[in-house]
Amino acid sequence: MNIFxxxxxxxHLAAIIILLLKIWKSRSCAGISGKSQILFALVFTTRxxxxxxxxxxxxxxxxxxxxxxxxxATVYLIYMKFRATYDGNHDSFRVEFLIVPVxxxxxLINHDFSPLEILWTFSIYLESVAILPQLFMISKTxxxxxxxxxxxxxxxxxxxxxxxxxxxxxxxEGFFDMIAIVAGVVQTVLYCDFFYLYVTKVLKGKKLSLPA
Numbered sequence: 001m002n003i004f005x006x007x008x009x010x011x012h013l014a015a016i017i018i019l020l021l022k023i024w025k026s027r028s029c030a031g032i033s034g035k036s037q038i039l040f041a042l043v044f045t046t047r048x049x050x051x052x053x054x055x056x057x058x059x060x061x062x063x064x065x066x067x068x069x070x071x072x073a074t075v076y077l078i079y080m081k082f083r084a085t086y087d088g089n090h091d092s093f094r095v096e097f098l099i100v101p102v103x104x105x106x107x108l109i110n111h112d113f114s115p116l117e118i119l120w121t122f123s124i125y126l127e128s129v130a131i132l133p134q135l136f137m138i139s140k141t142x143x144x145x146x147x148x149x150x151x152x153x154x155x156x157x158x159x160x161x162x163x164x165x166x167x168x169x170x171x172x173e174g175f176f177d178m179i180a181i182v183a184g185v186v187q188t189v190l191y192c193d194f195f196y197l198y199v200t201k202v203l204k205g206k207k208l209s210l211p212a
Contacts, residue, residue, distance in 0.1 A: 001059075002168050008161035009063060015154035016070045022147045023077045028085040031148050033137045034078040035095050039130035041071040042099075047123035049116055090140045093133035102126045111179065124180055128187040131155065135194065138208075149208045153198050156191030159184055 023029050048064040055061065078086055106122035134152070138144045144152075163184050169175040194208075202208050 002165060002172075004161050004165040004168055008158045008165055011154050011161060012158035013063075013066065015151050015158060016067070016074075018147065018151045018154060020070060020074060020077070022145075022151065023074070023082060027082060029078045029082045030085050030087055031137070031141065031145050032078060032086075033091045033093070033134040034075070034086055034088075035091055035093055035133040036130055036137075037071065037074045037078060039095060039098070039126060039133070041068075041075050043123045043127045043130055044068045044071050046119040046126075049119060053116070087137075087141075091133060091137050092140070093136040095133060098126065098129050098132065102129070109179070121179060124183045128183040129190070131187070131190060135190070144208050146202060146207070149194075149198055149202045152191075152194055153202075156188070156195060159187045159191070163188060 019032070023032065044064075044067045048068055051061065051064055102125040103122055105125055106118050110118050110121040131152070138148075163181070166177065166181050166184065197208050
């Protein structure tokens with residue numbers, strides 16, 4: 001454990017809490033991509049199957065359970081409890097164009113050709129692009145609520161901090177995971193345009209919009 005991983009985990013947790021509170025307090029999931037949330041639930045489910053086979057630490061187990069539980073709670077709020085407020089017309093990204101190629105890539109490029117390892121690799125690849133339906137939805141609607149942008153910022157910050165975590169681990173532990181690093185870089189790059197708009201607009205009290 002190092003400071004970058006810890007702050008990355010806290011940023012990730014903050015993003016999840018912000019999103020859940022936003023939906024629960026407003027009693028609405030307007031502006032939130034249900035498809036992105038389904039992808040994140042799939043990410044955590046396939047990544048943390050090792051909960052059934054191994055134990056690393058209480059912290060590790062606790063965070064895994066929180067991620068899985070919160071991801072399904074979010075999906076439930078969007079598609080069940082507050083379904084009437086869900087904007088399915090704008091949440092129209094074709095997720096099969098992400099899942100199928102990512103699944104194929106996980107089978108072809110992985111650390112070990114075993115079911116758990118392939119599913120872990122699949123989760124790493126899928127997480128790097130899971131936010132695309134949300135960004136696509138914002139570009140279609142033309143704007144995003146401020147609280148939604150805070151969620152996205154924390155989510156992007158989590159991944160950026162994890163890149164520093166990998167650098168730290170390489171220099172101080174000799175650990176290097178090309179799959180995780182490349183996927184992390186891809187995910188961070190996807191947030192770059194958003195980060196710029198967040199700093200230049202949201203932090204100045206303006207509404208955020210993405211170019212259509």
